[in-house]
Amino acid sequence: MAIPAEAFExxxxxxxxGFKADFNxxxxxxxxxxxLDLNRYAIVPGSYLPGSDSSLVIPNTIEKxxxxxxxxxxxxxxxxxxxxxxxxxxRMSSFFSLGPTTxxxxxxxxxxxxxxxxxxxxxxxxxxxxxxAGPEFRVSLNFRITNKNSFxxxxxxxxxxxxxxxxxxSIAPTDTWKLCDYYLKPQIGDQFAVGFYKMxxxxxxxxxxEVYYKQIRNMxxxxxxxxxxxxxxxxQSTINVKGKAYxxxxxxxxxxxxxxxxIGYTYSRTFLKSVSNFRxxxxxxxxxxxANFDKPNDLIVTFNWLYSRRFSLSxxxxxxxxxxxxxxxxxxxxxxxxxxxxxxxxxYRIPDYSRFDISCKVSxxxxxxxxxxxxxxxSIYNLFANENVYxxxxxxxxxxxxxxKLTVFGRAIPSVTFNFDF
Numbered sequence: 001m002a003i004p005a006e007a008f009e010x011x012x013x014x015x016x017x018g019f020k021a022d023f024n025x026x027x028x029x030x031x032x033x034x035x036l037d038l039n040r041y042a043i044v045p046g047s048y049l050p051g052s053d054s055s056l057v058i059p060n061t062i063e064k065x066x067x068x069x070x071x072x073x074x075x076x077x078x079x080x081x082x083x084x085x086x087x088x089x090x091r092m093s094s095f096f097s098l099g100p101t102t103x104x105x106x107x108x109x110x111x112x113x114x115x116x117x118x119x120x121x122x123x124x125x126x127x128x129x130x131x132x133a134g135p136e137f138r139v140s141l142n143f144r145i146t147n148k149n150s151f152x153x154x155x156x157x158x159x160x161x162x163x164x165x166x167x168x169x170s171i172a173p174t175d176t177w178k179l180c181d182y183y184l185k186p187q188i189g190d191q192f193a194v195g196f197y198k199m200x201x202x203x204x205x206x207x208x209x210e211v212y213y214k215q216i217r218n219m220x221x222x223x224x225x226x227x228x229x230x231x232x233x234x235x236q237s238t239i240n241v242k243g244k245a246y247x248x249x250x251x252x253x254x255x256x257x258x259x260x261x262x263i264g265y266t267y268s269r270t271f272l273k274s275v276s277n278f279r280x281x282x283x284x285x286x287x288x289x290x291a292n293f294d295k296p297n298d299l300i301v302t303f304n305w306l307y308s309r310r311f312s313l314s315x316x317x318x319x320x321x322x323x324x325x326x327x328x329x330x331x332x333x334x335x336x337x338x339x340x341x342x343x344x345x346x347x348y349r350i351p352d353y354s355r356f357d358i359s360c361k362v363s364x365x366x367x368x369x370x371x372x373x374x375x376x377x378x379s380i381y382n383l384f385a386n387e388n389v390y391x392x393x394x395x396x397x398x399x400x401x402x403x404x405k406l407t408v409f410g411r412a413i414p415s416v417t418f419n420f421d422f
Contacts, residue, residue: 010229013044014162014177031091034074038410041067041162043177046230055177062232065179069161075138087140087154094133095161095180099123103182104233111278112183112236121182130182134159148199160187163220165228165238166292176228178220183235185218216243221272222279223340240282243291245270258306266298283345290324290346297321301410310363315356322350323331328394328401340394340401351389355382377417385412 022035040153047061075089105119106112123129140154163184165176180186220240222228226237247268254260272292274283283289299319308313324346332339359379387410394403 002238005009005054006055007055007057009049009051010046011044011049012046012177015042015043016040024379028078030076030078032074032076034072036073037069037071037093039069041065041069041179042160043179044233045176045178048230060230062230063101065097065101065181066099067095067161067179069093069095070205073136080215083144085142087138087142089138091136091138092133093136093159093161095186096128096177097130098125099127099129101129101181102127103111103129104235111276111281114233114236130180132159132161132180132186134186134188139384150197150201152193152195154193154195158187158189158191163187165220165222176231176234178234181235184238186221188217190215196280204254204256206251206255207248208251210249212245212247212249214243214245216245219243219272221274221283224283224345239274239276239283241272241274241283243270243272244288260304260306262300262302267296268294268298269296270294289344292346293323294324294346295321305340312361313358314361315358318353318355318357320353322389324348324351325392327403331401338396338399338401340396350392353388354386355388356386357381357385372392374421375419375421377419379415379417381413381415382409383412385410 016039018039020035020037020038022033025032025034043065045062045065047059048057049059049061050057057111071091071093072090073089075087077085077087079085099122101123103121103123104112104117105121107116107118110116115202121129136157136159137155140152145151157286161180163178163180165178178184178192191212191214193210193212195208197206197208199206199418219236221238221241225237228234228237231237245268247266249268251262252264253262270293271288272283272291273288274281274286276282290305297320299317301317303315304312305314325348326345327343327348328340329343330341332341357380359377361377363375387407389405390408392403393406394401
């Protein structure tokens with residue numbers, strides 16, 4: 001724990017205020033949906049404040065980012081035959097980032113850094129510093145093979161104007177939210193998916209299988225050795241990468257009877273590849289590498305026992321592959337200074353995640369004339385007290401490098417909740 005003179009509070013804030021309106025129009029075999037979206041974003045990328053009155057930390061807050069996003073959409077779902085329907089839609093979105101802000105211009109022959117700054121542009125309060133717009137498409141074909149079987153093929157394009165940067169080597173993975181700006185373009189994803197759905201055993205079981213593939217443009221990652229915390233010129237530390245993702249999702253649900261359960265398994269991969277021509281912006285020799293959120297295996301099993309209308313038990317098991325991490329693999333010295341040589345980006349993984357939870361729900365009198373029905377929920381989170389690793393981090397200790405594991409909620413945590421259902 002930090003001593004009082006060094007105590008600090010580090011935080012960032014994401015605020016989003018929005019308005020959304022949706023409309024429906026039924027015309028013959030057509031179900032036409034249309035509407036609009038308006039969002040206002042305000043992000044504080046970082047604030048570094050004294051943790052106590054006796055702290056000597058100098059306060060610092062990065063300039064707030066402000067932006068507006070607007071979109072209009074329309075889609076049409078219509079039945080071609082009794083067993084086939086089509087859903088076609090388009091969403092036109094736009095994004096405007098606002099001042100006050102200062103934009104640094106860089107020499108295009110070198111990677112962005114403080115020495116390569118050539119000029120600045122100052123935008124006043126409310127001035128538009130950057131703007132982006134474009135269409136998002138959606139096409140889906142649904143085939144009803146029988147009353148119990150269906151098949152779906154779909155394609156959709158998405159545009160994302162808010163980005164997440166994560167550093168996996170710090171004591172607590174540092175997540176930094178960043179809006180699109182003068183340099184940072186919106187992420188554009190094109191996803192293709194095929195799914196099969198089937199009802200079995202008198203419709204008491206639902207099964208599904210879906211495969212997908214996605215290509216992503218304008219993603220960002222950070223340069224090696226970058227510190228994302230309180231970074232006021234984040235464009236100097238980030239690089240442009242492209243991404244690809246693919247996976248398989250399987251699901252089985254028992255939906256009736258007193259004993260119900262569901263099993264969901266997902267195998268998914270997400271890879272990134274640097275696309276810069278500058279040497280300090282090329283990661284892993286320009287090869288594909290796992291993204292920070294790449295977790296190949298994910299399993300969720302849920303059991304529910306409905307003993308009566310007033311009493312029920314449930315249990316949930318969650319398992320996932322540990323996320324990727326970059327390890328130090330060797331050390332060397334330059335002028336008696338210990339230097340660390342790291343592995344390729346995200347070559348290793350933290351230990352896998354496993355957790356088992358249980359809960360019991362006891363409802364009050366369920367008479368229909370009551371305005372509200374009270375219920376109690378008694379639960380235990382992480383019943384077996386698994387010490388799942390939240391992060392692995394490394395520190396220089398004398399003439400060596402030591403690794404540490406950080407566990408959050410490594411104990412069983414009981415809780416009691418009292419609710420009213422109206």
